[in-house]
Amino acid sequence: MGPSRQQCDKGLKRQWHVLNAAHQASQRQNLSAARQQAMHAPQETSGDHKLHKHISHTITGPGRVAMRTEYFVGPMTTPNVPAVAPGSPLNDNGHNEFNVVDAAYIDYLAETDKGPKKHKRTAGHWNNGYFAHTTLKVLGLRVQLGHPSGECCYNSSTAFYDDFVVLNINGVHEIALDFCACEIAQSPIVQLLHTWWYPSTTVDPRSATTFRLLHHFHILSFESKASTFEYWQTLARLTDNAGDRYEALLRMIKQWRSITLLKRSGYGHDPAGVCAATPGACTVLCPACPQPGKNMLDDWEKALPEVHWKYALFLAIDANFRLARKNVSSDEVDPGLSWGLSYFVEEHEFKSFLNEAGRLPQEKSMYARHSAVNLADTKNARGLAATGVGTVDCARHNLKRPCAVGDLQKGERYINMDYLLFSTLQQTRDIMVLNISYDITCQWSKNLWDRMSRYPSAIHLDLSNKTIVFLIPKFHLPAHIAACQITFSYNLIEGIC
Numbered sequence: 001m002g003p004s005r006q007q008c009d010k011g012l013k014r015q016w017h018v019l020n021a022a023h024q025a026s027q028r029q030n031l032s033a034a035r036q037q038a039m040h041a042p043q044e045t046s047g048d049h050k051l052h053k054h055i056s057h058t059i060t061g062p063g064r065v066a067m068r069t070e071y072f073v074g075p076m077t078t079p080n081v082p083a084v085a086p087g088s089p090l091n092d093n094g095h096n097e098f099n100v101v102d103a104a105y106i107d108y109l110a111e112t113d114k115g116p117k118k119h120k121r122t123a124g125h126w127n128n129g130y131f132a133h134t135t136l137k138v139l140g141l142r143v144q145l146g147h148p149s150g151e152c153c154y155n156s157s158t159a160f161y162d163d164f165v166v167l168n169i170n171g172v173h174e175i176a177l178d179f180c181a182c183e184i185a186q187s188p189i190v191q192l193l194h195t196w197w198y199p200s201t202t203v204d205p206r207s208a209t210t211f212r213l214l215h216h217f218h219i220l221s222f223e224s225k226a227s228t229f230e231y232w233q234t235l236a237r238l239t240d241n242a243g244d245r246y247e248a249l250l251r252m253i254k255q256w257r258s259i260t261l262l263k264r265s266g267y268g269h270d271p272a273g274v275c276a277a278t279p280g281a282c283t284v285l286c287p288a289c290p291q292p293g294k295n296m297l298d299d300w301e302k303a304l305p306e307v308h309w310k311y312a313l314f315l316a317i318d319a320n321f322r323l324a325r326k327n328v329s330s331d332e333v334d335p336g337l338s339w340g341l342s343y344f345v346e347e348h349e350f351k352s353f354l355n356e357a358g359r360l361p362q363e364k365s366m367y368a369r370h371s372a373v374n375l376a377d378t379k380n381a382r383g384l385a386a387t388g389v390g391t392v393d394c395a396r397h398n399l400k401r402p403c404a405v406g407d408l409q410k411g412e413r414y415i416n417m418d419y420l421l422f423s424t425l426q427q428t429r430d431i432m433v434l435n436i437s438y439d440i441t442c443q444w445s446k447n448l449w450d451r452m453s454r455y456p457s458a459i460h461l462d463l464s465n466k467t468i469v470f471l472i473p474k475f476h477l478p479a480h481i482a483a484c485q486i487t488f489s490y491n492l493i494e495g496i497c
């Protein structure tokens, strides 16, 4: 009779323990050999900076050890020497080749100081049995601006009240900051900008944000629609749940967006400066729509009328009258920075136009289904700065057009939509054939030219050399009467279908 099932199990267990112990012993040996090798290996270099190599390990499962190697890029000084001068070259987006408040470098500073050796993620110190949060300032970090890394300034001036905070994507960092006040020194603001830190104010700044954070949030907000408040809360949570730099961050992000827009539109090096930017100058134009002087033949205007359809511009007008914006601030308190340079119309001109022209009553639609129009004068707009948004798009390629988006105040009024259309058509005056589609074209287009004659001449459209075709989108057409279905159909108009 062979061994019992129980004996078999016991034997296997013992065998497993022996094997596991041997495996762990060999892993430990490998680990210490790797550490030895790392300590004696020559330091790798990257540009002017040495890469400090640091090996840590994490337990990823029972009895298993995984190796992880981290690199910290820092100046060629010993890490716990307090004076650290930033200013190493960063790329266009502020990504770090070296950033003095980079998470990795903070870990490195903390780790080489006096804290426990493993698993630290924020600056801190070991305080009689627990890990206490601390700041880079308390740890002794002094940042000197205006001089190359490692160089001392003999005439430095400390930041206002010796109280400076840097916001980075890994949290909020209190540091000690010295500006250079030597004879040839730049202004403190320029010194900060040279370090790729964006100052919160132009006079005596007490906080700055890294370009890295601003770029990070800029992209994040496009992808996830995260608000500045949510981003600030994240930074606070990553630090100590406290701090009051939300308003400063709001301001810096708003300025960053505006500066980035101007830079990408080529106004960074315009001799006339930002003031040279004209309405709609910062938009991305539709590359497939007719753009005279850009993507059309030189003599396109001489083409025979039979082939003018080739040079037609298709526009789609529409509105979302549920996209409301609450009236929580004002232009005086929170002025916009874009002045109609891109997709939205210039706010002040638009508002004064509405005040002038808006006294005329809205024409009622004969269709009960056109609730947008009929509700225009009755919809409750209390507490709202805008009850919706109107827009004129390029219909064939679905791109927004320059100066073609504006707020709605009461439903979908004709004057708002008229202004948006005439405003965007100022950008393409030369186009001779316009195909304009709108779900309520049959009503809206009826008195359009009458209404235009009452508007300021600056937005008038020169009708002398134009062929204008009004259409109703196919999705909306079945809701109209038979006469509309014939007159405004995409399928029945020459040069379109």
Ligand SMILES: [Zn+2]
Binding pocket: 146, 147, 152, 153, 154, 155, 156, 180, 181, 182, 185
């Ligand atoms: Zn100096």
Ligand SMILES: [Zn+2]
Binding pocket: 286, 287, 288, 289, 394, 395, 396, 397, 398, 399
């Ligand atoms: Zn287009």
Ligand SMILES: [Zn+2]
Binding pocket: 442, 443, 480, 481, 484
């Ligand atoms: Zn109709």
